[in-house]
Structure formats: C-alpha cells, structure tokens
Amino acid sequence: MISVEEARTRICAAIRPLGSEQVGLGEALGRVLAEDAVARVTQPPAAMSAMDGYAVRAADVATVPVRLTVVGEAPAGGAFEGTLRAGEAVRIFTGGPLPAGADSIVIQENVTVEGDKVLVREGTTAGRYVRPAGLDFKAGDVGLPCGRLLTVRDIGLAAAMNLPWLRVTRRPRIAILSTGDEIVMPGEPIGPNQIVGSNGLSLAAFVTACGGTALHLGIAPDDRAALKQMMAGAAGADLLVTSGGASVGEHDLVHGVLREHGMSLDFWQIAMRPGKPVMFGRFGTTAVLGMPGNPVSTLVCALVFLRPVIETMLGQAEPDARTATALLxxxxxxxxxxxxxxxxxxxYDPQRGAVATPFGRQDSAMLRTLAHADCLIVRPPYAEAAAAGTTVAILPFSGGTIGI
Incomplete structure (x- = not known):
C-alpha cells in the first residue's frame, strides 16, 4: 500500500491540463480561465465624480463660506464642455466627468443653492470625491489570471473590462461506471439480494459540481464480457471512474478486465480508511481511477483524489486537499x-473556535452520517490517542450546491 500523499502526487503527475475553448461571458460562470483576461478599456475612462454635488477648483473654496457661479452641469453620460474658471462651479452627478479646470467636488449637502449661485459652507481639498482615470484598471491590465475559477464577481469585472468572450479550459469528460450484480438504479425493481446503488449518481453530481461533464455509463454486472462491453462506452473520455469491483474478491473483476485489455497499472491499494482499494492507471488514451464500492468510501476518495484530478485537467493552480484545523x-x-x-x-465555540466532533459510528456504508457531516477529521497513520480539545486536521465540506 502507498500513502495518500504519494497516491495523489502520482495521479496528478499523470494528468495534463486540457485544451481550451472560447465562450460568451454569459456562459463563463464556473469555468476556468485558460489565459489571462486583459482589460480592453480603462475604467474609469476619465476623472469622474464619486458624489452628487458641484465640481470646483479647490483653491476657490479654501476659505468658506464662499459664493460660486454655476455655469453648467455634468450628468452621468454627459459632460460640461467648457473650462472651469476662478469663482465658478459646475453641477455634477455621480459618474459625471470632471470638467477641465476643476480638481475637486463639493458634495451637495455642503452647499445652499441661491439661483445661479451656490453658497459653499464647507471647503474641500484637491482630489476630494474624484475618481481618477484608471482608478479601477487600465487598458492592458491583467484583471483575471489564467487558471482562475470564475465567480459571479469575476463575470462582473470581465464585463467592465469590455470582454464579451473568454477563453476557458474545456470541461473534462468523465465516464462513470458502477459495477455489481447486487446494485440497481433508484426506482428499479429491487431483488431479494439487491440494494439501491448511489455511487453512479453521486459521482456524476460530484463531477458536475467540480466543473466536469459526467458520462454515466450505468451499472455493469459481475461478468467479464458485459464489463468489457460497458467500459467501451468510455472511449473518448478523459477519465474513466469506476466504483466497486476493485478489491480482491473473486467477483471484483474491474482490475483484471482492464489489465487483460491493455491497462497500464500505476498503483492499487492505498493506506487510507475508508477507501483502501483505490486503483489508478491508463486504458489507451483514457486515465482510469478505480474507487471502492462502499458509498462513503467512494465519495471520500472522490474528495481526496477525483477533485484534484479535475482541477489539474482544468489547469487550476496547485490542487490540494484544502485542510484546515479544529479542536477535537x-x-x-x-x-x-x-x-x-x-x-x-x-x-463554533466563541472562545475556542471551530470544534469537530466525530460521529460515534464510522461504517463506510452509512451515507446519512456523511450527508449530515460538516467535515472529515484527518488522522495520519500511527497517530497517537487524542483527547478532546486537541487540535486536529480537518477537511471541510464546501457550502452551496457542491456540498463536498
């Protein structure tokens, strides 16, 4: 058996980032940038007012109160075309361009309007309430780096940078195959010695949540010919993920069938619980990740190994297990x-911070405890007994729709 760290390193070293494609900005949420997103415009394009008020020369309001003549206005989307002279002011609104000659803004709360004049009651300094040109970004700036997973905020920034299209990494195509005569799909008739299988659907959901495209091949029976035929459905996929059939029982056929038909095996069995019978290799041009059949083992292995594989394919920087710490x-x-x-x-304890309390029973067939868990406590090999209050490593689950 090899360690978790060695297995993850060897898996990710064998995976390469995929090619790229161009998508419209409206389709880019949750995708990974394949190249830097570079601003095509300067924002703001000119000095702009940050407040509603009056554009002035700071020198004219150094001593207050003072009356200034209003000679025009500069609304957002419009401009005052003249040049501001001594003793003058221009009515301006948030987002309005600063007139030539002006260098500051007096907010409207600090003036009294008197016909075509304003009485300035509180002075200002040069640059006050002025957004200089390029305050946010300049044309040619890298706003979003290659390898970034695009969020809602990133879409907003890309739009402001005048980027209607983005080049993103192609979604990995991941084929998923469950095995076992004892497994049926949800809703199908359940025989006397069968159970409802969850691995195929949960793995497909996991792949989708991580940014891949899941190809659910179904459930293969414990038959070599049928297993080979169903595995053919993975042709053209970037990765084949199997669940079940990778252990050492006489009905665990995946390992043998793949090797009989040309799979080059990298490793098999990892020193971890749950999830010992994990297999990795390559079947033609398709990488193969064999998972255990127990549903909790499958999803824990997906979190530890499959997510870094997908992140590597997508070109995300430094995939890792995202561990944190908590008190036991x-x-x-x-x-x-x-x-x-x-x-x-x-x-969360107000004084002590995060506290992770393990469930009393950790059977790898108990999906409900996984669904209700908030994290996994990670205990290294040969860890000594730990008392409550000890700091331990945890693998937090994500929020939102991913949930793992």
Missing part, C-alpha cells in the same frame, strides 16, 4: 497504519 470534540483512540477520514460535525 471527543476523545479518539490511537490510529493504525492507514490514514483515517472520520465524518464529523463542526460547531
């Missing part, structure tokens, strides 16, 4: 040689 909420015994991932609830 209950005593734990010493660990054995396998790195342990314990489902836990996460609470």
């Amino acid at each position: 909420g209950a005593d734990l015994p010493a660990n054995d040689r396998r790195q342990d991932y314990l489902r836990a609830e996460l609470t």
Whole structure:
C-alpha cells in the first residue's frame, strides 16, 4: 500500500491540463480561465465624480463660506464642455466627468443653492470625491489570471473590462461506471439480494459540481464480457471512474478486465480508511481511477483524489486537499497504519473556535452520517490517542450546491 500523499502526487503527475475553448461571458460562470483576461478599456475612462454635488477648483473654496457661479452641469453620460474658471462651479452627478479646470467636488449637502449661485459652507481639498482615470484598471491590465475559477464577481469585472468572450479550459469528460450484480438504479425493481446503488449518481453530481461533464455509463454486472462491453462506452473520455469491483474478491473483476485489455497499472491499494482499494492507471488514451464500492468510501476518495484530478485537467493552480484545523470534540483512540477520514460535525465555540466532533459510528456504508457531516477529521497513520480539545486536521465540506 502507498500513502495518500504519494497516491495523489502520482495521479496528478499523470494528468495534463486540457485544451481550451472560447465562450460568451454569459456562459463563463464556473469555468476556468485558460489565459489571462486583459482589460480592453480603462475604467474609469476619465476623472469622474464619486458624489452628487458641484465640481470646483479647490483653491476657490479654501476659505468658506464662499459664493460660486454655476455655469453648467455634468450628468452621468454627459459632460460640461467648457473650462472651469476662478469663482465658478459646475453641477455634477455621480459618474459625471470632471470638467477641465476643476480638481475637486463639493458634495451637495455642503452647499445652499441661491439661483445661479451656490453658497459653499464647507471647503474641500484637491482630489476630494474624484475618481481618477484608471482608478479601477487600465487598458492592458491583467484583471483575471489564467487558471482562475470564475465567480459571479469575476463575470462582473470581465464585463467592465469590455470582454464579451473568454477563453476557458474545456470541461473534462468523465465516464462513470458502477459495477455489481447486487446494485440497481433508484426506482428499479429491487431483488431479494439487491440494494439501491448511489455511487453512479453521486459521482456524476460530484463531477458536475467540480466543473466536469459526467458520462454515466450505468451499472455493469459481475461478468467479464458485459464489463468489457460497458467500459467501451468510455472511449473518448478523459477519465474513466469506476466504483466497486476493485478489491480482491473473486467477483471484483474491474482490475483484471482492464489489465487483460491493455491497462497500464500505476498503483492499487492505498493506506487510507475508508477507501483502501483505490486503483489508478491508463486504458489507451483514457486515465482510469478505480474507487471502492462502499458509498462513503467512494465519495471520500472522490474528495481526496477525483477533485484534484479535475482541477489539474482544468489547469487550476496547485490542487490540494484544502485542510484546515479544529479542536477535537471527543476523545479518539490511537490510529493504525492507514490514514483515517472520520465524518464529523463542526460547531463554533466563541472562545475556542471551530470544534469537530466525530460521529460515534464510522461504517463506510452509512451515507446519512456523511450527508449530515460538516467535515472529515484527518488522522495520519500511527497517530497517537487524542483527547478532546486537541487540535486536529480537518477537511471541510464546501457550502452551496457542491456540498463536498
């Protein structure tokens, strides 16, 4: 068995970023930039008012009160075409361009309007309430770097930079194949020795949430010919993910069938719990990641290994396990040689901070505890017994629709 860290390193080293495609800005949310997004315009394009008020020369309002003659206005989308002279002011609104000759803004709350004049009651200094040209960005600036996962805020920035199109990394095509005579799809008739399978659908949801395109191949029976035929559906995929059939039982066929048909095996079995029977190799041009069949093991391995694979394919920088720390909420015994991932609830103590309390039972078939967990407590191999209050590493689950 190899360590989790070595397995993740070897998997990611064998994966290369995918090619790119151009998409409209409206289609770019959640995609990963394949090249720097460079501003095509300067924002703001000229000095602008940050407030409603009056554009003035700071020298004219150094001593107040003082009366100034209003000679025009500069609304947003319009401009005062003349040049401001001594003793003059221009009515201006937020976003209006600063007139030539003006260097400051007196906000409207600090003046009294007297016909075509304003009485300035409170002075200002040069540059006050003025947004200089290029305050946000200048044409040619890199606003968003290559490898960035685009958020709602990023879409707004790209739009402001006048970028109607963005070049993003192609979504990885990931084929998913569950195995086992005992598994049926949700809604199908359940035989006396069968259970409803969750791995295919949960893995497909995981792939989608991480930015990939899931190709759900269905459930293969424990039959070599049928398994080979269904695996053919992965042709053209960037990655084949299997669940079940990768252990050592006589009905665990995935490993053998793939090797019989040309898979080059990198490794098989990892010193982790849950998830020992993890396999990685290459079947033709398609990488293969074999997962355990137990549903919790499958999703824990997806979090630890599949997400970094997808991030590497998408060109995201430095994929990792995103560990954090918390205080342990209950005593734990010493660990054995396998790195342990314990489902836990996460609470926050005003004095102590985050507290992770493991569920009492950690059976890898118990999906409900995974669904209700907030994080995984990560216990390294041969970790000593830990008392409540000890600082431990955790792998937090994401919020929103990803949830893992």
